[in-house]
Every structure is written in structure tokens, then in C-alpha cells.
Amino acid sequence: MKVMVAGGAGFIGSHLIDALLAQGDDVVCVDNFFIGTRENIAHLHGNPHFKFYEQDLTDLDRMLKIFQAEQVEYVFHLAANSDIQASAQNPMIEYKNTYSTTFILLECMRLCGVKKLFFASTSAVYGEQMGVEVSEDAVALKPISYYGGAKLGSEGIISSFAYMNDMSVLVFRFPNVIGPRLTHGVIFDFVKRLKADPTHLRILGDGTQSKPYIYVMDLVDAIMRFKDVEKGITLYNVGVETQTSVTRIAEIVCEKMGLPEIPFEYTGGRGGWKGDVPVFAYNLDKIHAAGWRASMTSDEAVAKTVEMVL
Amino acid sequence: MKVMVAGGAGFIGSHLIDALLAQGDDVVCVDNFFIGTRENIAHLHGNPHFKFYEQDLTDLDRMLKIFQAEQVEYVFHLAANSDIQASAQNPMIEYKNTYSTTFILLECMRLCGVKKLFFASTSAVYGEQMGVEVSEDAVALKPISYYGGAKLGSEGIISSFAYMNDMSVLVFRFPNVIGPRLTHGVIFDFVKRLKADPTHLRILGDGTQSKPYIYVMDLVDAIMRFKDVEKGITLYNVGVETQTSVTRIAEIVCEKMGLPEIPFEYTGGRGGWKGDVPVFAYNLDKIHAAGWRASMTSDEAVAKTVEMVL
Numbered sequence A, B: 001m002k003v004m005v006a007g008g009a010g011f012i013g014s015h016l017i018d019a020l021l022a023q024g025d026d027v028v029c030v031d032n033f034f035i036g037t038r039e040n041i042a043h044l045h046g047n048p049h050f051k052f053y054e055q056d057l058t059d060l061d062r063m064l065k066i067f068q069a070e071q072v073e074y075v076f077h078l079a080a081n082s083d084i085q086a087s088a089q090n091p092m093i094e095y096k097n098t099y100s101t102t103f104i105l106l107e108c109m110r111l112c113g114v115k116k117l118f119f120a121s122t123s124a125v126y127g128e129q130m131g132v133e134v135s136e137d138a139v140a141l142k143p144i145s146y147y148g149g150a151k152l153g154s155e156g157i158i159s160s161f162a163y164m165n166d167m168s169v170l171v172f173r174f175p176n177v178i179g180p181r182l183t184h185g186v187i188f189d190f191v192k193r194l195k196a197d198p199t200h201l202r203i204l205g206d207g208t209q210s211k212p213y214i215y216v217m218d219l220v221d222a223i224m225r226f227k228d229v230e231k232g233i234t235l236y237n238v239g240v241e242t243q244t245s246v247t248r249i250a251e252i253v254c255e256k257m258g259l260p261e262i263p264f265e266y267t268g269g270r271g272g273w274k275g276d277v278p279v280f281a282y283n284l285d286k287i288h289a290a291g292w293r294a295s296m297t298s299d300e301a302v303a304k305t306v307e308m309v310l
Helices: A011-022 A038-042 A060-070 A084-089 A092-112 A146-165 A186-196 A216-226 A246-256 A285-289 A298-309 B011-022 B038-042 B060-070 B084-089 B092-112 B146-165 B186-196 B216-226 B246-256 B285-289 B298-309
Strands: A002-006 A026-031 A050-054 A074-077 A116-122 A168-174 A176-178 A201-203 A213-215 A232-237 A264-266 B002-006 B026-031 B050-054 B074-077 B116-122 B168-174 B176-178 B201-203 B213-215 B232-237 B264-266
Touching: A002 A011, A002 A060, A011 A026, A011 A038, A011 A074, A011 A216, A026 A060, A060 A092, A074 A092, A084 A092, A084 A146, A092 A116, A092 A146, A092 B092, A092 B146, A116 A146, A146 A168, A146 A232, A146 B092, A146 B146, A168 A216, A176 A216, A176 A298, A186 A201, A186 A246, A186 A298, A201 A246, A213 A216, A213 A298, A216 A232, A232 A285, A246 A298, B002 B011, B002 B060, B011 B026, B011 B038, B011 B074, B011 B216, B026 B060, B060 B092, B074 B092, B084 B092, B084 B146, B092 B116, B092 B146, B116 B146, B146 B168, B146 B232, B168 B216, B176 B216, B176 B298, B186 B201, B186 B246, B186 B298, B201 B246, B213 B216, B213 B298, B216 B232, B232 B285, B246 B298
Parallel strands: A002 A026, A002 A074, A026 A050, A074 A116, A116 A168, A168 A232, A176 A213, A201 A264, B002 B026, B002 B074, B026 B050, B074 B116, B116 B168, B168 B232, B176 B213, B201 B264
Antiparallel strands: none
């Protein structure tokens, strides 16, 4: 099948392309290198089943030309801002890169009759649901980050397009994804700080902020496994049952760097920054019942990622 | 207080301006006349408490200049596409006029420190919840029209901006609004068809599609009554308990036009058009408990509106 991966030069998108090519699909990758990198897809140049367009997804006219030229059957939409701290300072990043990319892709699909979509959503749509293990049919969604707000908006407009155009859509809401080709986040920050000054480690918040970290290969495995869905929206929380606290991440980084005894200095407070959801637990019953589980725990995913970052 | 009414030359916005001025507020109205009309605000010219900008709300730079010049304390956001049938043919209308207007207004509010917002949302965010009387904390929201999808997206990004910037936001989800200055919809269609040919009336669907119609003055009354809210999001369904079927509207129109015996010709099918939610019931317990009820039933609102349209 000929498919499009939007945001295919990004962290998750580039791994998904590897999996799609390995399965025999022809892949059209569209990316503007806002967050994606040339390095992530360098190994694919010369592959006759891979085609790349350096293109901003929000340009409807140019995107329509690509859709008309390529006649893809499936769109994997992984294009978005993924740096929540950056957009906290400038929400327009989410307007353009997270919401508008979705709307323009949907409009191209509508005009060109493309019926199959995968959408990478996020745990951030739930917002701060204190003490609740959120399931897919959760109560009112109240995102607190611009990123979560723009992703929830994307889910909303996907619902409309799916209904109006008889599309088959798989939506995954997933938490922090880590692994090879990762470009930012707390693991990077800790390694960078310790390389600059190995005498101590500054930690945002009180260190108890805990999140599930899923290994990117586990996520790609789930996409490949569930991508063929019925008409309408099929929605799953995808994650790991375990969580890793920020202090635990610091310990793993220090251990792997051979710095077991250095002091941690906490800036204090519940969250790392405003818009950060300090504690988050997923209800994964639905995808577990469908026969899928992550192969790595959150701590294992962190440890493996730290090894690659060093 | 100095306030901004975005979409103030529109049907609901212009009535809200009348109420705000009557209460002693200074009103800055911004509208691009996409759906709003000069006639709706003609009676306000020369009023020293009223100022008008003909301006597209999606132009961030120009909107910022207006915010900086006017220093408003409250934004009433009623700018949106309101013609769901039009955007069913061209969803980009919702991208620009419903979603993007919201994002740009929020960004102006953030940059200029404006903390109070009213947002006109819609029953369409619920989508088709068969047999369920939907309350504010309803299960998964699944809009089926592009309009509903863009409004749900607006609610999502409002949630983020409210949290990140300590805003106080009142969100009303309301159904069909009718009354003076209405410009389109089923009542207009019936009157127009009967004036052109009074021998019969063509009705989309099977005529059983039933919706609550709220009189615009009732809605404005509720906005004025609840506009001062606490920090965060305060969300109400606002409507009437009764509903009016399409056949009942046809009967009321024919009665008022003195055409009691003409045959109705149904096109058949459940909904009037794709994206139309054929039967919809609101749970209004929350706003009733807060001490507000509509003064007119749905049928009364229809009858009064028909008289004005004729």
C-alpha cells in the first residue's frame, strides 16, 4: 500500500517509516524540518520505496498537489510540535504545527478521497485529572497545556471529518515517548547539565512528578498492529502501566554516567513548569483487552534511552 | 467596564451589545461582515459608548493593535461561522471563522493581560448521542459537523489558555437560536419557498427532526446574568426544555401565512443533511439549579420569529 507519513522526519515518524517499509509499503514522507531532522531519514535516501517532500503541511495548495500526485491510501499524521515547554512561551506554535497541520491534512484527504488515517494524540488532552486513572471515555477533557488543547482540537475536527467523509481513523493517546532519535526532554537536560558540571544536578519541581515513559519501538509496534480499523474513530490509550519519577530518572542518569553520589538540588513545587501535569496515570484496559502490552516498563525504557543519549 | 464583542455585528452579538450598552458598559465591536451585517449595528452609530472596527479577527497583528489601543477588560467571543450547511461543503470556513478567530483572540488576551472571556459554544460539540439527554460532563464528545468540531477545538484551546493565564471563562453550549435579526435557517427557508410557491412545501428529511429553539433575548439574558465567573472555566448548557419538530415549524409558518391546508412533501431520511443531528435533548439541570430558565418555550420562540420574518 502507498501511504503518507506526515512528520515522517521526526522522532516517532521516522521509526514508523522504517516499520512500514519493512512490511512492504511505499512511503511518501512530508516534513518541514521544524522538529524533524535530515539525519532521521538519511538512511532512507536511495530506497525506491521511499519518497520525501520538504514541505510545510499548512500550505493547502501545495499539499493538495502532493496528494494528487501521490494517490496515497493511508495518512499517518505524526506532524506536531512536540516541545511543550517551547509552546508555553509561544502558543502560536501549536496553532500552526499541531492544529493547522491536522485541518489541512483532513481537507486534502476529503478532496482526494483518502479514507484511512492514524492520528498521534496525547495524554495531555486529559489535563490534570487528580487521582483518577483516566480511561478513553473519561469525563470532561480539560487540557492545561497549549499542546494538549491543540491536540484535543485536532481530535474534535477529526471526529467531524471522519463522520462527514466515512473515514476510518485510529487515534492513539500516548504519554512521553523515548528512545533512539529523541531530541529533547528531561533525560537530555540531565545529561547535558551533568556533562557541563558533574558536581551536582538541578531538578525542576520536587522530583516526585511521575509519568509513564513508553519506548518508541513499543509505540510503533502498536500502530502497526492496530492500524487497520473499521469506519469511524477507534481510540486507544497506549502506554505502560509503570511510571518513572523525575528523581528516579536522575538516579538512572547518574548511575549510567558513573556519578552515583552527587547531590540533587530541587527547585521545588509540584510541577516542573506551568502546563506540566505532575502525576499522570493511564487506564490501559482497552488496549490490553485487545491483546497488546508494551514490552518494556517505564524504568527500562528510561534506562535504555539514557544509554543511547550518552 | 470596557468590553469587546467579537462578531458583534452578528445576530446574537448585536443583541448582546444592546444589553451591554443598556447596562452602562463601553463596547468595542469587531466584525468583518462575513455573516454579520451593517444593518444589525446601524442603530448604534453615534453612540459615544460604542466603537466599531471592521476587521478580520484572524489577523493577529491588527487585532493586537486594537487590543493595545482599547484596553478592554472582557471579551465576548461570538464570532464564528453559523451556517452549518455552508461549511458542510467547505470546511475551511470553520477553520478560519470558527477555530482561528478563537485562537487569535486568546493570543491577544494573553499578550495584553485580558482575563475575562465569554465563549459561545454549541450543542453540536456533543454530536449524535442517541437517546441520551446530554449533560455538561457528558461522555466522549463526538461532533459530526465541521462546525461542532471547530467549536470543540475552540473549547479545548480555551481550556489551555485559561489555565496558563489565570483567565475566568464562561462557556455556554446552546442549540438553535432564533429571533429578530436572524438571517438563515429552516424558518427562512420555509417562508421563502412558500412565498415563491404557496401550493405545497418541500421539507428536508422526514419532518420528525426535533430541536430546542431558544429565543435570542433569553440567551442574551443568560449571558448578562452569568458573565461574572470565578477563575477557570464555567460551563453551562443553555436552552429550553421543549423541542420543535420540523413538521411543527412548517405548521406554524403555514398558519401564520394563512396557508393552513397545503400539502407537505418530505424528501425522507432521518436528518435534513449530513452533519445534522436529527434529535437532540439537553440536560439543563445545572443552569436551572443556578436560578435561570428560558422565558419562552421552543414553539413560542418559533412562532414569534415567524411573525418577524414575514
